[in-house]
Amino acid sequence: MPxxxxxxxxxxxxxxALANQTRMQLLHLLSEKGGMSVSEICSELGLExxxxxxxxxxxxxxxxxxxxxxxKSRIYSINEQTxxxxxxxxxxxxxxxxxxxxxxxxxxx
Amino acid sequence: MPxxxxxxxxxxxxxxALANQTRMQLLHLLSEKGGMSVSEICSELGLExxxxxxxxxxxxxxxxxxxxxxxKSRIYSINEQTxxxxxxxxxxxxxxxxxxxxxxxxxxx
DNA sequence: CTGTCATATGACAAGGGTGTCATATTAATC
DNA sequence: GATTAATATGACACCCTTGTCATATGACAG
Numbered sequence: 001m002p003x004x005x006x007x008x009x010x011x012x013x014x015x016x017a018l019a020n021q022t023r024m025q026l027l028h029l030l031s032e033k034g035g036m037s038v039s040e041i042c043s044e045l046g047l048e049x050x051x052x053x054x055x056x057x058x059x060x061x062x063x064x065x066x067x068x069x070x071x072k073s074r075i076y077s078i079n080e081q082t083x084x085x086x087x088x089x090x091x092x093x094x095x096x097x098x099x100x101x102x103x104x105x106x107x108x109x
Numbered sequence: 110m111p112x113x114x115x116x117x118x119x120x121x122x123x124x125x126a127l128a129n130q131t132r133m134q135l136l137h138l139l140s141e142k143g144g145m146s147v148s149e150i151c152s153e154l155g156l157e158x159x160x161x162x163x164x165x166x167x168x169x170x171x172x173x174x175x176x177x178x179x180x181k182s183r184i185y186s187i188n189e190q191t192x193x194x195x196x197x198x199x200x201x202x203x204x205x206x207x208x209x210x211x212x213x214x215x216x217x218x
Numbered sequence: 219c220t221g222t223c224a225t226a227t228g229a230c231a232a233g234g235g236t237g238t239c240a241t242a243t244t245a246a247t248c
Numbered sequence: 249g250a251t252t253a254a255t256a257t258g259a260c261a262c263c264c265t266t267g268t269c270a271t272a273t274g275a276c277a278g
Contacts, residue, residue: 008133010203010210011196015127017216020236024120038255051237053256054218061217063206072245072254082202087120089198093191094119097172101119106264107126108170109163109227129266147225160267162226181224181275215234218257220278227272234265242257248250 017062022047023055030065030078031087037073126171131156132164139174139187140196146182 017023025045030036033044038056042049056076059065064083067074094101126132134154139145142153147165151158165185168174173192176183203210 006137007211008130008137009214010207011133011137011199012128012130013210013213013216014199014203014207015124015133016235018124019121019128021117021121022237024117024124028115028117028120039253048238049255050239050257054237057256058216058218062210063202069245072252074255079202079206082198082206085198086195086202089191089194090120090123093172093188093195094123097188097191098119098123101122101171102116104122105118107122107167109167109265125265131267148223157268158225159227159269163267166226178275181222183225218235221276222278223274223276225272225274228270230267230269232266232268234263236261236263238260238262240257240259242255244253244255246251246253248252 014062017058017064020055022051023059026052026055026059026076027064027078027083027087030076031080031083035068035075035077037070037075039073041076123171126167126173129164131160132168135161135164135168135185136173136187136192136196139185140189140192144177144184144186146179146184148182150185 018027026041029041029044036044038049038052041047041056042052045052056065056067060067060076063079065076065078067076069075127136135150138150138153145153147158147161150156150165151161154161165174165176169176169185172188174185174187176185178184
């Protein structure tokens with residue numbers, strides 16, 4: 001029996017939000033360019049509006065981005081407190097321990 | 110056009126490795142108890158051997174754990190350089206920005 | 219080199235996530 | 249309040265991941 005039982009599901013759910021190319025694109029874009037509206041994001045990445053909205057909702061639900069009204073549009077900004085250190089750790093990891101991930105399409109198992 | 114085009118896929122793949130309850134269990138267990146053999150992990154978590162092996166391979170592929178021979182068994186240890194800071198960031202995030210993840214089964218979108 | 223323990227691999231059915239289509243909501247303007 | 253711009257929501261088919269079963273590989277002992 002484990003000494004302390006941590007609730008695992010929230011962690012998996014959190015990472016699931018990041019385990020998707022579209023959502024990673026969104027985070028990278030917003031961390032570079034700051035707050036953007038949905039339509040700006042769409043034209044910048046060449047993606048459909050509904051596609052972007054769905055994925056922004058997922059990121060919002062996980063507290064990774066936050067929307068704010070501005071006229072008719074909504075400006076989405078990243079949670080810098082989390083996203084910046086997170087990407088920094090992962091950058092470092094990919095470079096040092098997982099360079100193979102750059103040349104594969106699927107995870108081995 | 111984005112000023113610098115980052116390769117997004119590796120990031121998504123990396124997080125995909127973490128987006129799974131079993132694999133999160135493995136990482137938490139190994140980060141608490143240090144190196145363990147497959148059978149030790151199995152009995153500790155009450156999981157099937159093949160199930161554990163499959164998921165360890167996935168984590169190994171991503172550089173999150175490393176195996177080393179010890180007689181007939183293999184001892185798996187986590188990559189502390191990555192896993193510990195990563196879990197720290199996520200712990201903090203879940204507490205401050207995503208407490209709702211503790212009471213849900215699926216991601217909203 | 220045979221038997222056995224420990225772990226890895228392959229294949230497959232079931233379930234869940236993904237993007238897209240159609241449509242609803244919300245806000246501003248006239 | 250009708251219209252239009254901006255975004256959100258719902259539903260659904262496809263695909264990929266998941267866990268499990270059966271089996272293979274590897275290492276040590278005798």
